[in-house]
Amino acid sequence: MATLVFGSLGTALGGPLGGAIGSLMGRQVDGMVLGGAGPRGSRLKELEPTSSTYGQPLPRHFGRMRTAGSVIWATDLVEHDEAQGGGKGSPAIAGYSYSANFAVALASRPILGLGRIWADGRLLRGAAGDLKVACTLRVHTGEGDQAPDPLIAAAEGEDRCPAYRGLAYVVFEGLDLSDYYNRIPVLSFEVIADDAFDLRHLVGEVIERVDAAVPLDGLAGYTSEGSPAADLEVLDRVMPLDVDAAGTDLVIARQRRQDGPILLSEPCIPLEDEDGSGGRAGHARHRAAPLAQAPSVLRHYDPWRDYQPGVQRASGRAGPGEPAIVELPAAIEAADARVLIERLARRADWTRERITWCSGELDPAVGPGALVALPGIAGHWRVREWEWRASGVALALERVPPTGADAAPAILADPGRAAAAADLSVAETRLVAFELPVDGLGGAPQVPRLFAAVTGTTADWAGAALYADAGAGQLVPLGPSGHRRAVIGTALSPLPPASPLLLDRGSRLTVSLLDPAMQLATVELAQMLAGANRALVGEEIVQFAKAEPLGGGHWRLSGLLRGRGGTEHAVAGHGSDEGFVLLGPGLVPLDPAVLGTDPARRVVALGRGDPAPVKAPVLLRGLGLRPLSPVRPRRTVAADGSWTLAWTRRARGGWSWRGGVDMPLVEEAESYLVTLGPLEAPFETFLATWTTATPLLRLEASTLADLAARNPGAPIAVRQRGTASLSLPLLLCHLP
Known part of the structure; x- marks a missing residue:
């Protein structure tokens, strides 16, 4: 290529003699710069980490390419501390996180914008421009009127902050490093430099007065890290x-622009065999030996593999030795790369045929690159070199492949498979907060057990920050939710009423989970009795034995235990579209001292994909501290007309029945409140009340007669007194 370029320039400047001198200079340049190893343009590279090397040249990008860039400015990591906890009985814990501010140079020419951004192999920015990590991103395209970045200007001062005009770069402000082990991750960027480009874009920005409107078919992008001459060297091999x-x-084209091949005159007979190549006939024809390393392998960047290097090989029998590898720093699909290497392999064989022709005419049109025809010899030939001699002009000719001779066969090309990063939409947070009953496995029975079921709409959800709104509107940190998703959904069908004392074999519950990827499991009855498959439906805790998938995230649940954990009151009254939460892994415990006891308290979650904070009230309020309602009401009528009312107590945390053994109470004292009047009436409106320390109350006949006369048919109920509250009422009987 240097021989061709210098020869053309020499002819333009100094005629045939200048062309001969230029060709000689070109051969010397070829030998010194290129050697015998073929063209050396921009080398194909594996995906590299973003670096910051002083003096490193920045490449020019064309079309769409993926690049690591070079860090040109950065501040120290910014530390953020956040106190968590610190309520009654719990120490305050300080949590630390870090963020980074830095700028990355991408290209030494203006670009149109950015596509995807990868960080440690995962997408930091999707194709739609959505950020997967919390930060502010500003893209400077490198135009001539580009303004300084405000963050850099504020940190360095306006008088010391360049605008980097002509340089495309991107600024990260407050990049959250929590997902990257508190370090700046390995970044790479999909640069969108041009909608379309050709050879004119590659050389026209550097060389003036050049005509290079050559389409680069199949090239979706190209990276130039050297001079235009180096780019021409690389492209000339494949195109x-x-x-x-x-x-x-200066005209650069696929073929020299001429109406047709120039017919040369008969060769002239040289006065002497000046170099031993032409002989007394004036021309010599020979076939060069096969290349020791025939070009049969093309390496390129494959857009279908996220711009990772791809390899395509030419068909045919492999020659001896290692094949020559052609490296094309361009984004090109596998099928187009296969066509290029197939054509290159075929051209390499045709161009082995050479002719040295001695011409006595000086035709300015016959220069390096010209297409000529020879009298008496078939085919077309291209002038590669020419030399001025005493007997005339010696032309070095190379055979031009006939039309279709370098056509690639119809062979399929496979780009291979790559573990591409999934470009999922940024997941939004879903939240349900509730109080659970004492489980009897430990913990303080007088401290409410508050939990939050936090999850995301898709599997790439990265968690959320939780806050407590105790009722006054002030947000107090509760800590992070973690990355594990809770299973949340919606009950599509209302649960019918059923007995909480029996296995509900007839009811069916259809639920739709938030994400179809979420799963439910079928368990044995023994596992269910041990606590498996607990779920919150509305405000009733149920357990299910069988989970049948219906597709699309829909499940049918059957084999139900109802009213678990003291939620018997919620067995009746279910509606459609109630919330469903699996009370299993993924629940986040909350600090009750921070949440407080205000009925208006809320739990707030904020994730990186949430357009606004997600708020949820605390369901089952007071359930954990409320004693369980007594069971088995009994009435005994004595001969004198007196009644003896009795019942069986239950203890918080005692969920399994043990024959002949009373579960120990977790209250400070055993006490019961017996009331006369409507069950839902306020305490001060009861008609009569009794307090007893045992599950037994005796009403004399005279008392009954007096109460019945004034309140015929009034209900009598009992509530267990707990340390913090009363249980729900148990109906004992009605007055006569």
């Missing part, structure tokens, strides 16, 4: 180019 400097402009 043969001709250079013509005979006119006022």
Whole structure:
């Protein structure tokens, strides 16, 4: 290529003699710079980490390419501390997180914008421009009127902050490093430099007065890290180019622009065999030996594999030794790369045929790159070199493949499979907060057990920060939710009423989970009795034995235990579209001292994909501290007309029945409140009340007669007194 370029420039400047001198200079340049190893343009590289090397040249990108860039400015990591806890009986814990501010240079020419951004192999920015990590991103495209970045200007001062005009770069402000082990991750960027480009874009920005409107078919992108001459060297191998400097402009084209091949005159007989190649006939024809390393492998960047290097090989029998590898720093699909290497392999064989032709005519049109025809010899030939001699002009000719001779066969090309990062939409947070009953496995029975079921709409949800609104509107940190998703959904069908004392075999509950990827499991009855498959439906805790998938995230649940954990009151009254939460892994415990006891308290979650904070009230309020309602009401009528009312107590945390053994109470004292009047009436409106320390109350006949006369048919109920509250009432009987 250097021989061709210098020869063309020499002809334009100094005629045939200048062309001969230029060709000689070109051969010397080829030998010194290129050697015998073939063209050396921009080398194909594996995906590299973002670096910050002083003096490193920044590449020019064309079309769409993926690049690591170079860090040109950064501040120290910014530390954020956040106190968590600190309520009654719990120490305050300080949590630390870090963020980074830095700028990355991408290209030494203006670009149109950015596509995806990868960080440690995962997408930091999707194709739609959505950020997967909390930060502020500003893209400076490198235009001539580009303004300084405000963050850099504020940190360095306006008088010391360049605008980097002509340089495309991106600024990260407050990049959250929690997902990257508190360090700046390995970044790479999909640069969108041009909607379309050709050879004119590659060389026209550097060389003036050049005509290079050559389409680069199949190239979706190209990276130039050297001079235009180096780019031409690389492209000339896979897309043969001709250079013509005979006119006022430098012309680069696929073929020399001429109406047809120039017919040369008969060869002249040299006065002597000046170099031993032409002989007394004036021409010599020979076939060069096969290349020791025939070009049969093309490495390129494959857009279908997220711009990772791809390899395509030419068909045919492999030759001896290692094949020559052609490296094309361009984004090109596998099928187009296969066509290029197939054509290159075929051209390499045709161009082995050479002719040395001695011409006695000086035709300015016959220069390097010109297409010529020879009298008496078939085919077309291209002038590669020419030399001025005493007997005339010696032309070095190379055979031009006939039309269709370098056509690639119809062979399929496979780009291979790559573990591409999933470009999922940023997941939004869903939240349900509730109080659970004492489980009897430990913990203080007088401290409410508050939990939050926090999850995301998709599997790439990265968690959320939790806050407590104790009722006054002030947000107090509760800590992070973690990355594990709770199973949340919606009950599509209302649960019918059923006995909480029996296994409900007839009811069916259809639920729709938030994400179809979430799963439910079928368990044995023994596992269910041990606590498996607990779920919150509305405000009733149920357990299910069988979970049948219906597809699309829909499940049918059957084999139900109802009213678990003291929620018997919620067995009746279910409606459609109630919330469903699996009370299993993924629940986040909350600090009750921070949440407080205000009925208006809320739990607030905020994730990186949430357009606004997600708020949820605390369901089952007071359930954990409320004693369980007594069971088995009994009435005994004595001969004198007196009644003896009795019942069986239950203890918080005692969920399994043990024959002959009373579960120990977790209250400070055993006490019961017996009331006369409507069950839902306020305490001060009861008609009569009795307090007893045992599950037994005796009413004399006279008392009954007096109460019945004034309140016929009034209900009598009992409530267990707890340390913090009363249980729900148990109906004992009605007055006569």
